[in-house]
Amino acid sequence: MTDTHSHLNDPKFSEDLDEVVKRAVDWGVGRINVVGYDVPSSVRAVEIAEGFPEVWAVVGLHPYEAERYSDEDLKKLRSLLTHPKVVAIGEIGLDYYRGPADRRVQRELFVRQIEMARETSFPVVLHVRDSFEDVVSVISDFPEVRFVFHSFSGGEREMEKVLPQKNWYVSFSGMLTFLAHVRRAAAIAPRDRTFVETDAPYLAPVPMRGKRNEPAYVKFTLERLAKVWGMGYAEAEKITDGNAERFFLFRKQGIGST
Ligand SMILES: [Zn+2]
Numbered sequence: 001m002t003d004t005h006s007h008l009n010d011p012k013f014s015e016d017l018d019e020v021v022k023r024a025v026d027w028g029v030g031r032i033n034v035v036g037y038d039v040p041s042s043v044r045a046v047e048i049a050e051g052f053p054e055v056w057a058v059v060g061l062h063p064y065e066a067e068r069y070s071d072e073d074l075k076k077l078r079s080l081l082t083h084p085k086v087v088a089i090g091e092i093g094l095d096y097y098r099g100p101a102d103r104r105v106q107r108e109l110f111v112r113q114i115e116m117a118r119e120t121s122f123p124v125v126l127h128v129r130d131s132f133e134d135v136v137s138v139i140s141d142f143p144e145v146r147f148v149f150h151s152f153s154g155g156e157r158e159m160e161k162v163l164p165q166k167n168w169y170v171s172f173s174g175m176l177t178f179l180a181h182v183r184r185a186a187a188i189a190p191r192d193r194t195f196v197e198t199d200a201p202y203l204a205p206v207p208m209r210g211k212r213n214e215p216a217y218v219k220f221t222l223e224r225l226a227k228v229w230g231m232g233y234a235e236a237e238k239i240t241d242g243n244a245e246r247f248f249l250f251r252k253q254g255i256g257s258t
Pocket of ligand 1: 005006007035091199
């Protein structure tokens with residue numbers, strides 16, 4: 001199993017990080033991505049990845065940073081990309097729910113990071129909140145870049161926009177276990193461009209809802225996906241692990257690699 005999106009860099013894990021990673025490994029999770037949202041959390045993601053062979057880092061500036069980031073922050077981000085355990089840029093995107101009201105500044109930060117991804121051949125992890133149409137319009141200008149819609153929360157209509165784009169992937173979180181419209185989208189999701197995640201400590205899947213989420217619980221989401229796809233767990237695991245392997249830049253050598 002691969003938990004393609006967690007925030008083990010969140011303070012909620014500062015007390016028991018070792019146990020949380022160990023539990024995930026015991027439950028069969030082979031890889032965990034830790035995702036940043038600003039410079040300190042991205043640096044922290046890399047530090048955690050250095051400490052565990054199973055953990056990898058994703059670095060980026062969330063739309064919340066759009067009014068306060070500096071060019072220096074983008075430089076720092078770019079330097080982190082040279083680290084052997086950094087596997088993608090994210091989470092980046094547009095947030096019309098809680099992000100800055102000025103949509104232009106959000107778009108500027110988003111585009112600057114996509115351009116960095118294009119120049120460096122890094123894949124991109126997308127944060128999309130009440131902004132699906134605009135995100136689609138921005139990323140359509142970058143057909144050569146691989147994107148994943150993290151914690152896909154749309155329905156069939158949104159999934160139908162993803163289907164024709166061979167470089168667009170989708171990742172399902174615990175929402176799949178408690179939202180019927182997400183399951184309907186999953187039913188038609190491309191089998192060769194789908195994987196799973198926790199978004200821990202948020203969005204715990206059924207039967208853990210209301211608890212602090214953690215990478216081990218990705219198993220409940222994968223179980224549900226297997227059911228939606230009408231296949232066994234082992235087959236769904238093999239498919240989604242392979243898709244994640246193809247999408248992220250898990251390096252074959254470097255610090256702590258397996
Ligand atoms: Zn996240």
